[in-house]
Amino acid sequence: MNKKPLIENVFWQREEECMPKDQLRALQLQKLRALVARVYASVPAYTRAFDVAGVKPENIKSLDDIRKLPFTTKSDLRENYPLGYLAIPRREVVRFHGSSGSTGKPTFVAYSKSDMDNWANLCARFLYSGGLRPGMTAQVSFGYGLFTGGFGLHQGIERIGAAVLPASSGNTARQLMLLQDLRADYLICTPSYALHLADGIQSGIIDRSSLNLKGMFLGSEPWTENMRTRMEEGLGIYIENNYGLSEIMGPGVSGECAFRNGMHIAEDHFIVECINPETLEPVAEGETGELVFTTLNKEAFPLIRYRTRDISRLKYSHCPCGRTSVRMSRITGRTDDMLIIRGVNVYPSQIESALLAIPEASPHYMIEVSRPKHMDEVTVHIELKPNSMVDSISELNVIRDRICAGIANITGLRMKIHLEPPNTLERFEGKSRRVKDVRTLKD
Amino acid sequence: MKIQQLAIFLQNKPGHLSGICKTLADNDINIVTLSLADTQQFGILRVIVKEWELAAQKLEEAGYLVQLREVVAVEVDDEPGGMHKIVEIIGAANVNIEYVYAFTFHKSSRAVLVFRFDDPDKAADALREANINVLAEIELFG
Numbered sequence: 001m002n003k004k005p006l007i008e009n010v011f012w013q014r015e016e017e018c019m020p021k022d023q024l025r026a027l028q029l030q031k032l033r034a035l036v037a038r039v040y041a042s043v044p045a046y047t048r049a050f051d052v053a054g055v056k057p058e059n060i061k062s063l064d065d066i067r068k069l070p071f072t073t074k075s076d077l078r079e080n081y082p083l084g085y086l087a088i089p090r091r092e093v094v095r096f097h098g099s100s101g102s103t104g105k106p107t108f109v110a111y112s113k114s115d116m117d118n119w120a121n122l123c124a125r126f127l128y129s130g131g132l133r134p135g136m137t138a139q140v141s142f143g144y145g146l147f148t149g150g151f152g153l154h155q156g157i158e159r160i161g162a163a164v165l166p167a168s169s170g171n172t173a174r175q176l177m178l179l180q181d182l183r184a185d186y187l188i189c190t191p192s193y194a195l196h197l198a199d200g201i202q203s204g205i206i207d208r209s210s211l212n213l214k215g216m217f218l219g220s221e222p223w224t225e226n227m228r229t230r231m232e233e234g235l236g237i238y239i240e241n242n243y244g245l246s247e248i249m250g251p252g253v254s255g256e257c258a259f260r261n262g263m264h265i266a267e268d269h270f271i272v273e274c275i276n277p278e279t280l281e282p283v284a285e286g287e288t289g290e291l292v293f294t295t296l297n298k299e300a301f302p303l304i305r306y307r308t309r310d311i312s313r314l315k316y317s318h319c320p321c322g323r324t325s326v327r328m329s330r331i332t333g334r335t336d337d338m339l340i341i342r343g344v345n346v347y348p349s350q351i352e353s354a355l356l357a358i359p360e361a362s363p364h365y366m367i368e369v370s371r372p373k374h375m376d377e378v379t380v381h382i383e384l385k386p387n388s389m390v391d392s393i394s395e396l397n398v399i400r401d402r403i404c405a406g407i408a409n410i411t412g413l414r415m416k417i418h419l420e421p422p423n424t425l426e427r428f429e430g431k432s433r434r435v436k437d438v439r440t441l442k443d
Numbered sequence: 444m445k446i447q448q449l450a451i452f453l454q455n456k457p458g459h460l461s462g463i464c465k466t467l468a469d470n471d472i473n474i475v476t477l478s479l480a481d482t483q484q485f486g487i488l489r490v491i492v493k494e495w496e497l498a499a500q501k502l503e504e505a506g507y508l509v510q511l512r513e514v515v516a517v518e519v520d521d522e523p524g525g526m527h528k529i530v531e532i533i534g535a536a537n538v539n540i541e542y543v544y545a546f547t548f549h550k551s552s553r554a555v556l557v558f559r560f561d562d563p564d565k566a567a568d569a570l571r572e573a574n575i576n577v578l579a580e581i582e583l584f585g
Binding site for chain 2: 384386388389390391392393396397418419420421422423424
């Protein structure tokens with residue numbers, strides 16, 4: 001554990017972030033009880049789920065009683081598509097976001113005015129802790145759209161009083177131009193883009209002195225401590241890790257402090273549990289398990305015990321920064337087959353549903369994920385149907401392009417498409433293992 | 444007269460072409476001519492064989508993706524201007540050539556052009572009207 005702060009140890013909302021533990025637990029219990037009563041009364045999906053589980057709001061008497069409550073999963077959101085979990089009147093919603101679902105349709109989330117205010121503060125917490133100050137400029141290279149990354153960080157930067165450069169995602173050459181010409185102090189991007197930039201500087205393609213960069217905030221993709229060390233040394237900057245997911249809020253669910261001992265979870269807004277994904281029982285403190293979140297303050301889209309499928313560890317030990325909240329380790333994996341490609345969530349079933357729309361494509365496919373030059377690349381191998389027309393390159397290219405466009409429509413990502421003859425890909429018994437992820441996170 | 448050509452989808456992998464040739468060899472099928480079209484990622488092998496039905500069956504049994512296409516084989520003088528004469532007729536008939544490949548053949552100074560047209564019947568009629576020898580299977584395979 002780091003005993004010394006790596007940068008100035010500051011707080012955006014000191015009172016909330018450093019609340020004494022007993023006070024924090026009392027606040028959580030009070031909010032949990034109010035939440036349970038509210039969703040039981042106003043969200044029919046929860047009324048049903050609580051009834052099935054045989055639990056009434058009045059049964060929640062302690063924080064441990066949260067385990068009496070049913071879990072909420074991504075498929076619950078899907079079954080109640082699009083807004084079955086909305087807990088306020090539609091006219092009070094001020095923002096929608098969404099994340100890719102495994103079937104081709106996104107799962108939507110909604111925010112009230114007060115939710116937006118909380119979200120901006122939670123993003124400001126980790127941005128401020130990581131060194132962003134009023135008067136500075138932060139370039140946001142996350143996509144602006146349904147994805148919570150772009151807009152989430154945007155409002156956190158504004159809340160701090162720094163300038164936002166909403167570059168959005170894509171076009172790495174243009175990103176660099178903006179970074180150089182507007183001299184942003186901070187860059188907010190995916191770890192793969194950060195590595196790409198670091199390599200450009202280390203190889204002499206980019207002149208370090210043309211950049212005013214002081215730090216980066218990275219998230220939305222798995223990355224490693226070694227990658228951070230390499231980039232911090234190569235670029236001479238400070239890099240902070242943060243975590244969030246749209247279902248719970250978006251970025252700002254947790255972020256690092258100046259001591260960098262894991263990511264502090266905003267426990268005044270969320271209750272976190274770490275469970276064994278098989279038994280659904282809590283794991284012992286410090287052990288690896290799936291993170292489960294309950295939102296305490298969200299008005300529009302509160303979720304009870306949402307199973308994130310993200311694998312992490314929780315640390316309850318004292319952190320010298322003064323924050324009292326529990327810390328989570330980096331996400332080390334998933335309990336489902338979701339892939340994170342260039343920050344975007346992708347499920348193999350999305351690719352499957354795109355293939356169903358292409359008559360020449362068989363349902364046999366294989367997804368290969370690699371990271372040449374630090375940028376994720378996906379190649380989808382697809383078997384042609386046995387009676388396919390194969391005498392024309394242009395016709396085959398049309399099939400390939402249609403598959404590519406179909407997948408891009410559903411996932412938002414362009415993937416390389418490789419057409420293969422019938423019966424050449426491996427066949428699987430039972431649960432398919434169609435993904436070959438050869439991305440290395442070692443450096 | 445139209446000839447049956449086999450188009451076989453090729454993976455861009457070592458040994459893939461060899462497997463196709465072996466299937467033909469094992470069944471005692473001689474390749475009269477072939478053409479290989481390739482892209483970065485896959486290829487198409489087009490072959491003309493006398494025993495096309497057997498070849499298609501055996502290749503399919505061996506797991507290859509095979510498509511039969513009708514092509515037009517035309518005899519041409521193996522001398523400067525030989526091909527020009529043919530494509531001029533095709534152009535005048537307003538038929539589009541999807542692809543063409545050529546081979547010389549045991550009939551001395553004559554060569555054979557194999558055409559895939561968007562409208563094979565119209566092309567063959569135009570060629571015959573211009574007294575060009577459109578080959579039948581019997582002539583091609585002797």
